Amino acid sequence: MEQIDNVTYKICMLKTYLKNNGCRITSQRMRLCRYLLTLKGHLTILEIYEKIKKYDLTASISTIYRTTALLCKAQILRQVQFGDGIIRYEQALLQNHYHLICEKCGKVLEIEEKNILSPQVLSSCCPGCKINYKQVNLFGICPNCLTTTKP
Numbered sequence: 001m002e003q004i005d006n007v008t009y010k011i012c013m014l015k016t017y018l019k020n021n022g023c024r025i026t027s028q029r030m031r032l033c034r035y036l037l038t039l040k041g042h043l044t045i046l047e048i049y050e051k052i053k054k055y056d057l058t059a060s061i062s063t064i065y066r067t068t069a070l071l072c073k074a075q076i077l078r079q080v081q082f083g084d085g086i087i088r089y090e091q092a093l094l095q096n097h098y099h100l101i102c103e104k105c106g107k108v109l110e111i112e113e114k115n116i117l118s119p120q121v122l123s124s125c126c127p128g129c130k131i132n133y134k135q136v137n138l139f140g141i142c143p144n145c146l147t148t149t150k151p
Helices: 002-020 027-036 045-055 061-073 119-125 143-149
Strands: 077-081 087-091 098-102 108-111 137-140
Touching: 002 027, 027 045, 027 061, 045 061, 045 087, 061 077, 061 087
Parallel strands: 098 137
Antiparallel strands: 077 087, 098 108
């Protein structure tokens, strides 16, 4: 039930953004956005496209590019990069989480540690700045790779 409430909230945010920025609210756009907001993980445009094809055959890859860009501008999705030059997308409203990228298998783990970069540390590093969000990537070895490489 929480997932539905979260998606509904984000759809309301998007509708407000569209109205405030003179954009049309079309049924295809809303259907596509609703579906994008249910996806989990860190997906590339091509991964999103493959999933969307199964859900809505009318969405072209250019429609997905435009829609993800719109959701990023509305601060509902955000781009993330994990050091491999590939742009991925995740939910933007996830706060205080970080990513551990396994250097062996490439798996990305979500870490929900609230104190990696405290507001005090950030404000001392960037006096006079307004920080909208923080993205921290940690590189190491995931638990699965650690257990499989032990002698």
